[in-house]
Structure formats: structure tokens, C-alpha cells
Amino acid sequence: MPEFYRFENKVISGCDEAGRGCLAGPVVAAAVILPDSYFHPILNDSKQVNENDRKILKEDILNHAIAYGIGVVSHTEIDQINILKASFLAMHRAIDQLSVSPEWLIIDGNKFAPYPHIGHQCVVKGDSKYTQIAAASILAKTYRDELMQQLSLEYPFYRWDINKGYPTIAHREAIKKYGHCKYHRMSFRLLKSEDGNRLFDLSE
Secondary structure, X not given: OOOOEOOOOOOEEEEEEEOOOOOEOOEEEEEEEOOOOOOOOOOOOHHHOOHHXXXXXXXXXXXXXXXXXXXXXXXXXXXXXXXXXXXXXXXXXXXHOOOOOOOEEEEEOOOOOOOOOOEEEEEOOHHHOEHHHHHHHHHHHHHHHHHHHHHHHHOHHHXXXXXXXXXXXXXXXXXXXXXXXXXXXXXXXXXXXXXXXXXXXXXX
């Protein structure tokens, strides 16, 4: 477990997103305010935690958080405004859901669109440095994974229950074979350029 830095005596919300690099589905962000004393021995960046442990952490964070919010930006919105702006919008929507107004925001990454009337700090690899961002990372990842598992029931051959919409070889092979569906991000390169196949729209 990393040695997390702490902000004390301030109401701090950590913010992180999940699904930015996926070919399908939404981008999801979480905002979390935790007690200063919050600790869990396996808390870490969600990418460093296995699926079962993420589920354990999710329940613990929800039980102990002072406030939390989830923000979702759909694949169609991503196509309209681009993935970077969509990631910022998802974080803003997550902050909108907080039942307690934070005094400061700490954001995973190096860029952010300022949220009205609340200052922020961007932290590269913040999900491995700050408890609040790590918790947000867990909530965003578990929420999105559960959503993609539900969408996988509608289109099982893409195996979103396993790859969660990321550009794995199996996902791209399924797109090549079956075409794209209504949940794919059409502003993304769904197939590698050398494939050059016509993409059939399964939603037609």
C-alpha cells in the first residue's frame, strides 16, 4: 500500500475517472469526501487492485464516506465534445452530486476544467498519492465495470464483461467480425488502420 499524503482540517474531495481509453460505453467519474482518519490497508489506485478487492473497497468507502458522487457522460456525448472534455464533464457531474460542498478539489491527472467557486489541484498519479483520489478511482471503476457488465448482456460477443470496453485484441476482433453497435464511440478508431474493413452498424 502506498504512503498517502493527507490534507487535514479541510473539506477535500478527490476526483478521478474511469473508461477514458475505452472504445465503447460512457466515461464515469467519482468525487469522494472522506474523514481525515479514513484508512483501509488495501486501498490503492484501482488499476493496482484486483476486482474482488475493488468490490470490498467500494462497500467500505460507501459506508465511511462523508459524501460521494458519481458522474456519467455517455458515448454519444463523448463523440460530440471529445473524450478530454467528457472526462472533465463527468467529474463536474460527480461533484454536483456531493451532499457536502468541498473547500478544495484534488484531481487525478494534469488537466482539469475549473469547477465554479471551488479551487483545485491536479496531481499526476494522484490515485496512488492521495486517499481521496484513490477512493474516487475505486468508485468510478466499480460503477463503470458494473454498467459494462449490464451492457454485455445485450451484446455478449464483444465480451465487455471481461474487457469493459477497452481496446483488447478480442474486442477489436469482435468489431471486425460483427461490426459496431449503438454503444461504441464512433469518434474513436474502432479498428486499426490496416484492417480497413467496413464497419456494420448493429443498431440499424
